[in-house]
Amino acid sequence: MGKIISGITSLLLLGGIGIALWYFLGKPENLSEAKDGLGDAYNKTKDQIDKFDFGDVLEDLSDLDWGQFFNDDPFAGNSTVTLWDEQFIERDDGGLQLTLVNSLSADWQEEFEVAVADWSMSDALTLDVVVEPVDDAWDNDKKCKRQDDKMVVCNGNFGDTGWVGINENEVLRGRIISSVAKMNEYYLNKADFDHRRFTMCHEIGHGFGLPHTDENPYNKNLNDCLDYTDNPSSNVLPGEVNMIKLQEVYLATEREKRLLRRVENKDGSVTETIGWMINEDEAEASSL
Known part of the structure; x- marks a missing residue:
C-alpha cells in the first residue's frame, strides 16, 4: 500500500x-x-x-598599472564643485540631505559601510542609506539604474572598460539631480581591500559633486581618496581638504558663499578665497 x-x-x-x-x-x-x-x-x-559573470575577471593583478585607469575619468581636469539641487540642501540643519541606494552584492558591503561612515564624519552631510535588492541580480543596467533625487551605488562586471570605478552624475541647470557610482568587478573582483575601498570612497565623493584634489597618480599620496594614486594604502579616507569643501558649499549661507568666491584686496586686485569664512575680515586674511 x-x-x-x-x-x-x-x-x-x-x-x-x-x-x-x-x-x-x-x-x-x-x-x-x-x-x-x-x-x-x-x-x-x-x-x-x-x-554579470564574475568568472570572467582579471585573475593576475601583479603587473597591473593602476595609474592608467584615470586616463578616461570624466572628472579629470575639472577643479570645480558641482552642487546638488538646492532642494536637497538644508544649510541650518546638516547641509546636504541625500539618500544613498545600496545596490551592491554581499561582498561589497564592508567597503560601502566604511566609506559611508568616513564621509558621514562631515557635518555638511546627512546621509540616509536604503537597501534595494534587485530582482534580476544578473542585470547590471537594472542594478545601476538612475533614481531621481538619490545616489545609487552598485557593482557589476562591466568588462575591460579602462575604468575600475566611475561616477555618473545627472546635472540639470548646473545642479546634480541624481548620481550613480559603479564598481567594475572586471578589475576589482580580485583586487585587495585598499583598492576596493579607495575606489568606493572616490566614486561616492564624486557623487557629492567633489572634484579631484590631485591628478598625478605617481606622486606622493595626499592621504585623500580623491587624490589619484596607483598605491592607495594611505588614500582610502576622504581627507581634510574635502571636508572643508563640503562645508564651504553645503553649509555656507548665500552671503558666506559670495565671500568665498571673490575678495577685493586693498590694492584693487581680486583674488579667490580658500576655507569657510563667515565675515569679510576672515575672508581677506585667508585670500590667496
Missing part, C-alpha cells in the same frame, strides 16, 4: 513539474515547439549570466 501511495505522489509531482514547464515554455502545442522553447530559455539565461 505504501509503495502505491509513494508512486501516486511521484506521478503527481512529475505532473506538476510538467505543467509548470509547459507554462514556462509558452504552452507549446507539440514537441518541436517545446524544443524551440527550451533553446530560447537557455540562450536568454546564458545572456543574462554573461552580463
Whole structure:
C-alpha cells in the first residue's frame, strides 16, 4: 500500500513539474515547439549570466598599472564643485540631505559601510542609506539604474572598460539631480581591500559633486581618496581638504558663499578665497 501511495505522489509531482514547464515554455502545442522553447530559455539565461559573470575577471593583478585607469575619468581636469539641487540642501540643519541606494552584492558591503561612515564624519552631510535588492541580480543596467533625487551605488562586471570605478552624475541647470557610482568587478573582483575601498570612497565623493584634489597618480599620496594614486594604502579616507569643501558649499549661507568666491584686496586686485569664512575680515586674511 505504501509503495502505491509513494508512486501516486511521484506521478503527481512529475505532473506538476510538467505543467509548470509547459507554462514556462509558452504552452507549446507539440514537441518541436517545446524544443524551440527550451533553446530560447537557455540562450536568454546564458545572456543574462554573461552580463554579470564574475568568472570572467582579471585573475593576475601583479603587473597591473593602476595609474592608467584615470586616463578616461570624466572628472579629470575639472577643479570645480558641482552642487546638488538646492532642494536637497538644508544649510541650518546638516547641509546636504541625500539618500544613498545600496545596490551592491554581499561582498561589497564592508567597503560601502566604511566609506559611508568616513564621509558621514562631515557635518555638511546627512546621509540616509536604503537597501534595494534587485530582482534580476544578473542585470547590471537594472542594478545601476538612475533614481531621481538619490545616489545609487552598485557593482557589476562591466568588462575591460579602462575604468575600475566611475561616477555618473545627472546635472540639470548646473545642479546634480541624481548620481550613480559603479564598481567594475572586471578589475576589482580580485583586487585587495585598499583598492576596493579607495575606489568606493572616490566614486561616492564624486557623487557629492567633489572634484579631484590631485591628478598625478605617481606622486606622493595626499592621504585623500580623491587624490589619484596607483598605491592607495594611505588614500582610502576622504581627507581634510574635502571636508572643508563640503562645508564651504553645503553649509555656507548665500552671503558666506559670495565671500568665498571673490575678495577685493586693498590694492584693487581680486583674488579667490580658500576655507569657510563667515565675515569679510576672515575672508581677506585667508585670500590667496
